Amino acid sequence: MKASTINELKQELSNITSAQLIELCLRLARFKKENKELLTYLLFEADDEQSYIKNVKQEIDEQFANINDSSLYLAKKSIRKILRIANKYIRYSGSKTVEIELLIYFCSSLNESKIPYQKSTALTNLYNAQIKKIGIAVKSLHEDLQYDYLKELKQLTE
Secondary structure, three states: OOOOOHHHHHHHHHOOOHHHHHHHHHHHHHHOHHHHHHHHHHHHHOOOHHHHHHHHHHHHHHHHHOOOOOOHHHHHHHHHHHHHHHHHHHHHHOOHHHHHHHHHHHHHHHHHOOOOHHHOHHHHHHHHHHHHHHHHHHHOOOHHHHHHHHHHHHHHHO
16 A cells, blocks of 8 residues: 555545544554654643653653663663654654754763763764754754854863
């Protein structure tokens, strides 16, 4: 089965009733956990981005607290998992400010942890890739916001 384009789906969704639309959304939410999480974000958390960022930061803190740092290999796996979680929440919001805030927080949490990530080439590359992502996202913002975020970014690179 070939998936329809977004435009075709949009046209078809505009032709159905609200009751049918509710039924479709609930059916989608039943099939995959990410669909349910996205629907939860859109319905309950999209209005208040600051509290959303705060909740995600708390989850990142919990994940960093649970890292098994007995070996660098296990720590690397946990750090990648935390980054996957952060990227998932960034995708839900679609906002550049949320992306920047969460990635800066991830990088600063990684710096504050006692994990010697500089000893691992993979973790160093992962960290540098996030710094590069932050820089690209910052360039798309207004100049006033750019200044604030560039100061934070400079602190991470030092």
